[in-house]
Amino acid sequence: MHTSGMQADVIVVGLGAVGSAAAWQLARRGARVLGLDRFSPPHDRGSSHGLTRVTREAVGEGDAYVPLVRRSHAIWREVQAALAGALDGPLMTRTGVLYIGPDGSEDAFVARTAAVARRHGVPHEALSAAKVRRRWPQFRAGDDETAVFEPGAGVVHPERCIGAQLELARRAGATLRGDAPVQRIERTAAGLAVHTAAGVLHAPQVLLTAGAWLPGLLAEAGIGWARELRVLRQTLHWLVPDDPAPFAPDACPTFVWTRGHRYEDTFYGMPMLDGVPGVKVGTEQLERDTAPDALQREVAEAETAELHQRLVQPRLRGLSGRAVRRAACLYTMAPDGRFRVDSPAAWPGLTAVSACSGHGFKHSAALGEALAERLLTGRSTLDLAPFVA
Numbered sequence: 538m539h540t541s542g543m544q545a546d547v548i549v550v551g552l553g554a555v556g557s558a559a560a561w562q563l564a565r566r567g568a569r570v571l572g573l574d575r576f577s578p579p580h581d582r583g584s585s586h587g588l589t590r591v592t593r594e595a596v597g598e599g600d601a602y603v604p605l606v607r608r609s610h611a612i613w614r615e616v617q618a619a620l621a622g623a624l625d626g627p628l629m630t631r632t633g634v635l636y637i638g639p640d641g642s643e644d645a646f647v648a649r650t651a652a653v654a655r656r657h658g659v660p661h662e663a664l665s666a667a668k669v670r671r672r673w674p675q676f677r678a679g680d681d682e683t684a685v686f687e688p689g690a691g692v693v694h695p696e697r698c699i700g701a702q703l704e705l706a707r708r709a710g711a712t713l714r715g716d717a718p719v720q721r722i723e724r725t726a727a728g729l730a731v732h733t734a735a736g737v738l739h740a741p742q743v744l745l746t747a748g749a750w751l752p753g754l755l756a757e758a759g760i761g762w763a764r765e766l767r768v769l770r771q772t773l774h775w776l777v778p779d780d781p782a783p784f785a786p787d788a789c790p791t792f793v794w795t796r797g798h799r800y801e802d803t804f805y806g807m808p809m810l811d812g813v814p815g816v817k818v819g820t821e822q823l824e825r826d827t828a829p830d831a832l833q834r835e836v837a838e839a840e841t842a843e844l845h846q847r848l849v850q851p852r853l854r855g856l857s858g859r860a861v862r863r864a865a866c867l868y869t870m871a872p873d874g875r876f877r878v879d880s881p882a883a884w885p886g887l888t889a890v891s892a893c894s895g896h897g898f899k900h901s902a903a904l905g906e907a908l909a910e911r912l913l914t915g916r917s918t919l920d921l922a923p924f925v926a
């Protein structure tokens with residue numbers, strides 16, 4: 538094993554949603570960046586594939602996230618303008634987002650979403666179930682349900698965002714290497730050593746943004762909170778509509794539909810986008826953990842049938858149980874569904890970030906920027922305190 542001679546100020550381990558953003562933001566601030574990924578991002582092995590992610594300013598998960606998503610939108614608009622001709626489509630698409638859930642509970646996701654919208658001045662509309670059915674007959678909202686519509690929200694296109702940020706990182710001078718899995722991190726007298734199959738790399742600072750593989754890297758380093766993270770397989774299904782018209786982007790909003798308090802009862806979807814002749818729908822499961830390298834990537838027809846019977850058919854009109862496309866993807870869940878940013882005292886120069894919990898993509902561009910500032914100056918414009926371990 539040889540020791541690489543490249544002088545890096547920061548080695549970024551993992552170039553997905555957060556890592557691609559951080560690598561670019563570090564490089565554009567003049568840092569010498571070496572970015573490593575176990576695959577060739579954007580790819581379909583981690584947490585950031587499947588063409589779309591819901592993005593919304595009325596973040597029912599909590600007020601602390603609102604500045605992150607707002608800044609991320611501003612950054613992606615900037616990226617879109619910078620790379621205009623070089624992109625094969627938009628980074629974000631405004632579709633509106635409709636939140637539907639049980640009426641009468643102040644703690645429910647719809648109520649929390651409306652409360653965040655009010656506190657932060659996010660344009661939104663409260664709707665009864667009858668109004669939802671009149672406006673979008675494809676949604677079978679029940680009379681015991683209530684809804685909020687956020688017209689400015691929509692989807693972000695993850696693969697395109699990651700590809701664009703990596704392109705800008707390269708243009709800003711970053712060295713990026715795919716097929717370069719990091720085996721472990723080590724403390725040395727001179728700083729940090731990053732072990733890969735091709736050699737040992739050194740830098741005073743290392744940013745671990747390895748997504749579902751972060752728990753393994755942390756455990757190897759003896760960093761205790763690895764045990765708090767759970768890696769979970771999720772599935773996505775693009776279902777064929779009987780008639781595409783009600784599911785076209787101008788006729789159908791993106792939606793998040795909750796029923797009860799169990800994750801498995803949450804159900805979300807997007808209108809037909811990206812030229813795929815199906816409506817993407819998904820739910821969440823927190824029952825069975827997986828290891829990222831053991832991910833069962835094929836999604837069985839029976840899994841689509843179960844989702845269709847249990848959640849889709851009772852709620853959406855005109856969507857068949859036939860999938861034109863399926864994908865499996867990984868959640869990394871932290872306790873309480875929060876993000877975690879940690880610079881362990883015993884590891885000078887190391888920062889580890891877990892920012893998924895099933896809702897991280899929309900925040901990733903701003904998080905990358907704040908992390909770059911934190912690494913280079915010790916503080917960030919956006920407050921990371923709510924997420925710092």
Ligand SMILES: Cc1cc2nc3c(=O)[nH]c(=O)nc-3n(C[C@H](O)[C@H](O)[C@H](O)COP(=O)(O)OP(=O)(O)OC[C@H]3O[C@@H](n4cnc5c(N)ncnc54)[C@H](O)[C@@H]3O)c2cc1C
Nearest residue numbers: 551553554555575583584591719748750866893897898899
């Ligand atoms: C099905 C599904 C639906 C979701 N829906 C939404 C949504 O609607 N809205 C939303 O905002 N968020 C959503 N999320 C969450 C969001 O996608 C994640 O929070 C986000 O993608 C996580 O990004 P990341 O950078 O942590 O991980 P990733 O993007 O997976 O990046 C990690 C990278 O690290 C690399 N890596 C791993 N180990 C190593 C190693 N040892 N050496 C080198 N490289 C390594 C991997 O190859 C990968 O490229 C969803 C997630 C899933 C799975």
